[in-house]
Amino acid sequence: MENTKLTTPYFMINEDALLSNLEKARQLKALSGVKLVLALKCFSTWGVFDIMKPYLDGTTSSGPFEVKLGHETFGGETHAYSVGYSEDDVRQVADICDKMIFNSQSQLAAYRHLVDGKASIGLRLNPGVSYAGQDLANPARTFSRLGVQPEGIDADVMASIDGVMFHMNCENKDVDAFIGLLDAISNRFGHYLDALKWVSLGGGVFFTWPGYDIEKLAFALKAFAEKHQVQLYLEPGEAIITQTTDLVVTVVDIVENGMKTAIVDSATEAHRLDTLIYNEPASIGEADDNGEHEYVIGSCSCLAGDQFCVARFAQPLKIGQRLRILDSAGYTMVKLNWFNGLRMPTVYCQRSSGEIEKLNEFGYQDFKRSLSQWSIQ
Incomplete structure (x- = not known):
């Protein structure tokens, strides 16, 4: 044809171009120990997941249908996150996700009883720093609803969860800028991170961009993970299919x-x-x-x-x-x-x-x- x-x-999706990006993902994983879960909010064309599965560790979502899609068509780890869950949403995905990440402490308090014993529980934190080209896409923008603000963190809640998610990048092609954000998170939240099992650093890290220093990124991620003794995750979307x-x-x-x-x-x-x-x-x-x-x-x-x-x-x-x-x-x-x-x-x-x-x-x-x-x- x-x-x-x-x-x-x-x-027209080009398999060779996709494989080129995925090989860079493989390199980053090998050097850093980070796990990569595909952000379905960016790309959900499951007809090419067969190409991606050998390179990535699973999927992450922004709504219940994405959780189901990742579980059914990709496998591996299935991370569930939403800015605002309903009780029905949580009931639909609690049995099929590996990690359930809540956007607020109030949602966590309301629904964790539906998840305990089924999935690892996490909370999104807003670090107050970010890298985004436009305010519309800036998770740390004024009056942001995305994640718990540092001054609002309840220490007892943090002691009761397994992990946290930060998402503070949008098409960040500057490895030094990302490392700066990483250092800021470590300095501000390190005493919480030391007690956790895993930390997701979200998406928006454009490590497949031509000329990007993957080794420098990998060594920074590895050092962060070793310092806080956590399993690190990135949630690439655009980086995989660009x-x-x-x-x-x-x-x-x-x-x-x-x-x-x-x-x-x-x-x-x-x-x-x-x-x-x-x-x-x-x-x-x-x-x-x-x-x-x-x-x-x-x-x-x-x-x-x-x-x-x-x-x-x-x-x-x-x-x-x-x-x-x-x-x-x-x-x-x-x-x-x-x-x-x-x-x-x-x-x-x-x-x-x-x-x-x-x-x-x-x-x-x-x-x-x-x-x-x-x-x-």
């Missing part, structure tokens, strides 16, 4: 109103929501920064400001031409929606053998079912 015969829009997946689209029209706009058969609002939320332009595989022909790459949704980016090309774009919107896996495939009733992208994986495997496709009935469950006669 040739790519040119596949109907757009579609995602630069592995393209969203392939087709130019369906070209219009001009001061600038030329190439309208494609996809939309950020429906298929690449983070582009819109964070106002971070996408990258186009066929673009040429030195090209003479400039276009807005616009979506086919009705939202006036819905566009992927502005890009330059060596040659004029043509209707029917395909474009690759690069790096479209993380926080993208998990946020797909049916806005405007647009065709949902099919999901493929190009295996190392060259074979293209279809993982999932969606049709009108999927759209219809998402809106109501009753048949219309």
Whole structure:
């Protein structure tokens, strides 16, 4: 099956690119002793979990359905976390998770009786320091609801749990900045950590970024773990799937109103929501920064400001031409929606053998079912 015969829009996951990131994960684990659990909030396409399982230790979640998915399709350790559990949520996952991490001491007090004897119990702490490019994604932002603030920690509660989770990074590509955060945590919370069994340092540590000093990171993690005698966890998401997946689209029209706009058969609002939320332009595989022909790459949704980016090309774009919107896996495939009733992208994986495997496709009935469950006669 040739790519040119596949109907757009579609995602194409590249197994070789994924394996390249996973080999870096293997290196980090070997040097540091850290365990890595995949953050399903970033990437949940379980059709490629067979590639990931030999390299990672399990999954971590942000809601009950992710806990179930990790348990059923990935295995290994299943970590359950949520900013706000209901009692029903806890009952649903208590028997299938290995670690249950609560966001607050009040939630811990309300529900730990449902978990005791079943899963290792942890609590999220907010260290008050972080590395995040935008305030929207900053766990230590003013009035943050994420984790227990240092001044609010109850020592008796800390003495009754097995571990803690800190999450204070977002796409942190600076190993020295991360080590600075690590030192701050050790200095501020060390007397608590010394009595625990495990510590999760969350996600957002971009150790697969080109040029990242994995050895320096590994030695810092190992020293931290040895100092406090804990098992360390990281919760990578983007680091595992970065630069592995393209969203392939087709130019369906070209219009001009001061600038030329190439309208494609996809939309950020429906298929690449983070582009819109964070106002971070996408990258186009066929673009040429030195090209003479400039276009807005616009979506086919009705939202006036819905566009992927502005890009330059060596040659004029043509209707029917395909474009690759690069790096479209993380926080993208998990946020797909049916806005405007647009065709949902099919999901493929190009295996190392060259074979293209279809993982999932969606049709009108999927759209219809998402809106109501009753048949219309």
